[in-house]
Amino acid sequence: MTVVTNPSLRRRKPESAYHHGDLRRCLVAAGFDLLEKHGAASLSLRQVAQSAGVSPAAPYAHFADKTALLAAIAAEGFVAFKAALEAGKAKTPAARLEAMALAYVSFARRHPALFRLMFGPELADLSPHPELREKAVASFAVLQEAIAASQGRASDREAVMTAAWSFVHGLAVLMLDGRIAQGADEREAARRVKEAARRISRGLHRPT
Amino acid sequence: MTVVTNPSLRRRKPESAYHHGDLRRCLVAAGFDLLEKHGAASLSLRQVAQSAGVSPAAPYAHFADKTALLAAIAAEGFVAFKAALEAGKAKTPAARLEAMALAYVSFARRHPALFRLMFGPELADLSPHPELREKAVASFAVLQEAIAASQGRASDREAVMTAAWSFVHGLAVLMLDGRIAQGADEREAARRVKEAARRISRGLHRPT
DNA sequence: GGTTAATCTTGACAGTGTTCATATAGAAAT
C-alpha cells in the first residue's frame, strides 16, 4: 500500500505550528490508517482530525464534506487497486481472467474496509468527486484491457467486460461478506477463485 | 413487497394506548418504509420510533440494538427476495440462469437501499441474528436449487453455485452503483443482463 | 385483587457532522 503513512508527515512542524503545512495529505493518510485499523463504522471526521493533531473543524478548510475526505481516501485506494491488478500478467485469456480474479479478490480480502468504501453506497455517485472518478476508471481500464481486448471481436468488448467484471466483483464481495468460502484461508480461497474463473472463462468469448 | 405496511397497524389503539400492542412489527414496517423512501443514510432509530408514534427509547424493549432492528428489516427483505427469485421458473439451464439473473437484478434495482442493507457490511456477521440468517439462506437455497441442481454432476454443485452466484450478485451490485449500464432503463438493463447471462452459462457446467 | 413482568416515557450522556465568528501566520504589496 503506497499511501503516505510516513510519520514525519503526520506533523510537519511538531511544535507551535498553527499552520500545519500539509494537512490535506496528512488527513487522508490518517483516515486511511484508521479505516484499515478500526473499520469504517468508527471512522469519524473528528477522530481523523484528532489523529492528525488538529481541531475538529480543521478538515473543512480542505474538504467540503466528510464524504469528500472519504472520496480522497477511496481515490488512494483505487491507485493501490490498479497497481494490484496490473501485477497479474498472463498469456492466455483464461489465465488472464484467473489472474485478475485472484488479484481482485486478494485485494478485497487484504483491505476489506477500504474495498467496501471504494465500492460502497456513500461514494456511488462519482459526479461530485472528479479525482475519485478518474482513479476509479483508471483501475477499471486495466480490467478492460486485460479481459476484453484479449480475444473475441471488438463488438463483443463491452458485453464480455460486463460478464467478466460482474463475476470477479461478485466473487470478491460475496467472499468479503463471508457468503462464500466462509473462513477459508488464503490457499483454499485461491483454489475456489481459480476453479470458478476457469468455469466462467470458458463461455465468455464468441456470442451464440 | 409483502411487508406489513397496513396503516391500521401503525397504531393499534390510536388514542391513549400506553402499550402499543404490536410495536415490534410496527417498527419493522416503519423502518422498511423510511428505508425505501429516504435511503439508509438517514434511517435513524429515533425517526423510526417517531414515525411509529412512540418515544425514542421504546424500540429497546424489542430490539437490543439499532443493528437488530436493521436485521429484522433485512430479514423481511430476504423473504421478499426469495419470492422474487421463485417467480423465475424456466426449463433449460441457460434460461434458468437468465431468469435468476433478471429477477436478482430487478429486485436490486427496485429496492436499492433494502438490497444494500441485506448485503451490506453492517449485517455481514449473521451470527447475532439467527432469524436473518435463516431467511437469507432460504433465499440462497432457491438460487442453489435452480442453478446447481439443473445439470452437471453432484460434485460440481458447489463450484457451479459459486461461479453463478458471483456473477449474478456482481452484476446486481455493479448496476446498482452505476458502474455498469449507467442510466439505462429497464428494457436496456434487461437486455444487458440476458446477454451476459448467456455468455456465462455456456461455460458453467462440466469441468475441464 | 394484588403481585409480577413486560412495556413505554422521561431525562440524560457522550459522540457525531457542520457552521460561524475569531485568531493566526505566511505571502504579497507597498
Next chain:
DNA sequence: ATTTCTATATGAACACTGTCAAGATTAACC
C-alpha cells in the same frame, strides 16, 4: 520593513444520533 491580504486553524455552538438508567403505566396471572 511595514502593511495588507488570504489561506488556514481554533473555539464554541447547534442539531442530531445511539444508548442507558430510573421511573411510570399497564396487561397478565395466581
